[in-house]
Amino acid sequence: MVDAALFPALETLLAVARTGSVGAAARQRRITSSAVSQQIRKLETHFGIKLFERAGRGVRLTATGETALPVVRELWSGAESAFGQLAELAGRPATTLRVAASDYLGKGLLAPVLRDLLDEDPPMRFEIVTTHSRAGVRLVAEGDVDLAVVTGQETPRGLEEQHLFDQPFVWVGPRRGRDRTPLTVRLRREPVLRLAAESRGRALLDQYFADERIRPVSTIDVPSVSLLLSYVSGGLGIGLVPALALAEAPADRVVSAPARVPALPVSLIWRPSARRQPALARLASLLAGAGARAGARLARRSR
Structure with missing residues (x-):
């Protein structure tokens, strides 16, 4: 049976794993450090496992925690997707899309699409992380963003890819x-x-x-x-x-x-569960169209 009371603790687990610090996780979650520690202990007690151990001034996942982390990420992503779909049915998006892209792809590909989405009713909400492509893939794999627009990266196991165009x-x-x-x-x-x-x-x-x-x-x-x-x-x-x-x-x-x-391929990278969000599926579709047009323009220039 699913214990819904553990969901806040699962989000806290992800924050601690991401930051390697109880204090940093507390700031991200906007709760106290003692509340973070209590939630982690609650998970450990409930399942009878040790998730974290001390590492210098911070903490790190134990071997058991490393094994559990992908499962928790997938569970959390599925929950976000479900809430997003329910909100879409109600006509009010409750999720914020998180996207990573390098600066030139953000300007040349992502920004025009996002400008159009702002005019929709209700408008789409988003958080953009500007970083290089390798870091973008890592952010998707770790669940910190929903989608990344990347150049010339191999797709890790467990993620999905859609080719947009080849970049000279x-x-x-x-x-x-x-x-x-x-x-x-x-x-x-x-x-x-x-x-x-x-x-x-x-x-x-x-x-x-x-x-x-x-x-x-x-x-x-x-x-x-x-x-x-x-x-x-x-x-x-x-x-x-x-x-x-x-x-x-x-x-x-x-x-x-x-x-x-x-030339290097430009692609979209996402987690399979995230793609089930209607808003993300729409964003991916619009980016695919924008990518096809960009690829056609570049091909004409090279002739």
């Missing part, structure tokens, strides 16, 4: 008047702008340099495509960016050229 990459650099020197030549003598080490764009850049045996004279590491383009439009640095991001690059200050690196 381009070189970008400051426009130098009448100078027509290829960017692949200029990057050997000008500063090179590099994305975060965990990004797929950075991996492509590093592989290109290794294949061409190029050692940059100077490097500037930036956390996002938007900041990289800001450096370029300000007159400094050569970088490798997704072609979709060129829409925000001022043509009078930035020159671009196709890069001979592999």
Whole structure:
């Protein structure tokens, strides 16, 4: 028999597992630290298992807790989905969609879709996390977001994927008047702008340099495509960016050229139970349409 009184404790378990701290979980749940500890003890006593153990100043899951965590995540996701569907039937969405995307996919793909959803009645509510694609997949797997828009990531077991389009990459650099020197030549003598080490764009850049045996004279590491383009439009640095991001690059200050690196797939990643939420299914459908249009535009540009 399901003990409904344990549901708040299950949410607390997820918060403690996510943060590794009773205090941080308490702040997220907006309850006291003692209430967090009491709820964890309630679960442990009810099931006769030990879920957490001390680790330095925080806590970590025991082996039993690690085994139980995916089951609890799936249960909680199913509960959220059920409440969302009931709320949709009543005409008032009760859930907030949580979406992760990198900055360029957020601007070029996600934001236009979300703007349209704001005009619906009732409007959709959402929380957006801007992060690189690898972290986006991890957030979905851990239940911290419902859906992620990612570039070039393998889908972990237990998650589902929908391919949107293949993303080519381009070189970008400051426009130098009448100078027509290829960017692949200029990057050997000008500063090179590099994305975060965990990004797929950075991996492509590093592989290109290794294949061409190029050692940059100077490097500037930036956390996002938007900041990289800001450096370029300000007159400094050569970088490798997704072609979709060129829409925000001022043509009078930035020159671009196709890069001979592999195109990467852009996909939606979600947990199967989350897809049962009507609001999430609608968002995924709209993103699929937007992705198809973006892919068609990029294909026309490359001809």
